[in-house]
Amino acid sequence: MNESPVWFITGCSTGFGRELAKLILSRGWRAVVTARRPETIQDLVHGNEGRALALALDVTDKAGVKTAVAAAEAAFGHIDVLVNNAGYGYLSSIEEGEEEKIREQMDTNFYGTLYTIQAALPGMRARRKGHIVNYSSIGGLVSFAASGFYHASKFAVEGLSESLSIELAPIGIKVLIVEPGPFRTDWAGRSIIATSPVIEDYIPVVGARIEGTAARSGNQQGDPVRAGEAVIQAVSENLPYLRLPLGRLAYDMINKKLDMLRENVEAVKELTLGADYPDVAPAVIPDAQMAR
Secondary structure (H helix, E strand, O other): OOOEEOOOOOOOOOOOHHHHHHHHHHOEEEEEEEOOOOHOOOOHHOOOEEEEEEEEEOOOOOOOOHHHHHHHHHHHHOOOOEEEOOOOOOOEEEOOHHHHHHHHHHHHHHHHHHHHHHHHHHHHHHOOOOOEEOOOOHHHHHOOOOHHHHHHHHHHHHHHHHHHHHHHHHHEEEEEEEOOOOOOOOOOOOEEEEEEOOOOOHHHHHHHHHHHHHHHHHOEOHHHHHHHHHHHHHOOOOOOOOOEEEEEHEEEEEHHHHHHHHHHHHOHHHHHHHHOOOOOOOOOHHHHHHOO
């Protein structure tokens, strides 16, 4: 009987999901590889019959997500690691953002992640075992011009994941947030969607960011294969932390953001503390109710 771990990975047609699936299968482990167009992932199954299952999956289709998870559990008995990787970027100024594109961004990046979690959790809870890996981004912690709607979707994934990690800790299920910086995936190339600014005030900042993002595509420092190895190591070693930033730029930007937050909070300390009733003791929040 094959007792190798079972990984269920969304968004395997390109980029992080594809490279991670290849690494999982190269180890002799089992993988459920998914994509909206299943013909793009059939090569991952070739030569790995019995250990790889390719499924068509649009993560915005809640019923389809349930069906895919059920098929994975029927084929392999359970899911050990759920990887929510499917997602894409939408660039626009906030004022000029198109509502349909904004909603589609949230449907994929946030609701798609939520749907797979809700579908996979019953099986994990029953076994009191499992790992949920949610791909966020450095853009889930740090914001830039032109990508406000993408940031909104990834900040939402961060908040969801923090609460989820607290709820699942007593059950024995781990949560890991992966926060890549710029990597050589299709995110800034084929997968990106943009509404170029027409309002003149936004062209120097938003327009320049959209053009610069496209120009840098294919030349990023981050290596998706090395990123996949880092994720596998973090899961295999049961990393006792919630977040896994990936790449030098992510590391540097997070530290810069921490410095800016600390400076901000200390600068307004008197205003902050003065907002309380003076005769009421502050509540004490147990460590167990906060994400690490």
